[in-house]
Each structure stands twice: as structure tokens, then as C-alpha cells.
Amino acid sequence: TSVAYQNRNPPIDSANEAVIYGGLEMALAIVFLSPLIRSRLISNSLITCLIVHGCLAVFRSVSFVLYSGIQPMTRQLAFFEWLFFIGAAGALWRERRQLRIRHSTADRSPAN
Secondary structure, X not given: OOHHHOOOOHHHHHXXXXXXXXXHHHHHHHHHHXXXXXXXXXXXXXXXXXXXXXXXXHHHHHHHHHOOOOOHHHHHHHHHHHHHHHHHHHHHHHHHHHHHHHHHHHHHOOOO
16 A cells, blocks of 8 residues: 555545545646637646646656555556656647747738
8 A cells, every 4th residue: 555545534535635636637627728718828738738747757757766666557657747748848849939930920021
């Protein structure tokens, strides 16, 4: 068993888990899906995704060094966290590049 689940206080721990795995996850989902409603928010969502998944990937990777007996499922989570982090970095780079191209094209167009 993991250290986090030893000596659990079920009512308090269940409430905390509902907040973390419910409320926080819902907030992140709204941030990540907000560009579907307002496309101008895509950079903010990508930056948030980059920060969140970068932190998760780094902390999970450090935990592999600090703790023994890491389960295969945890290794799979780390793989996907790194994948999301790299994907968000690539998407943000592409978005910024396209924005620079649009601005440089607009700067060169003749004024009406």
C-alpha cells in the first residue's frame, strides 16, 4: 500500500479526494476546453497545459528516483504526462509561430 493511504480517515479523505479529483479536474477541463468557445484563449490554455503537465511529469519522474516499487500503471501515467507536456509545448510553439507570421504579414500589407 502507498504511504498516502495508510491510516486513512475515510470521511475527510473522501471529501478531499472529491475536491482534488472532482473540483480541480473540472476547473482544468474548463480551462483546456475554453478555446472551443473563444478561440483567442488557445494560448492561455496551452500555457496552462504546459505548466500543469510539466509539473506532473517532473514530480512523477522524481518520485521514480525517490521511491521503490513503482507500479506499471504509474509508469504509464508518467509516459502520458510527458507526452501531454511535449504536445502542449509543440502546439504552443506552433500557435506562437503562426501568430508571428500573421502579424508580420499584416505589418507589410498596404494601408487602406
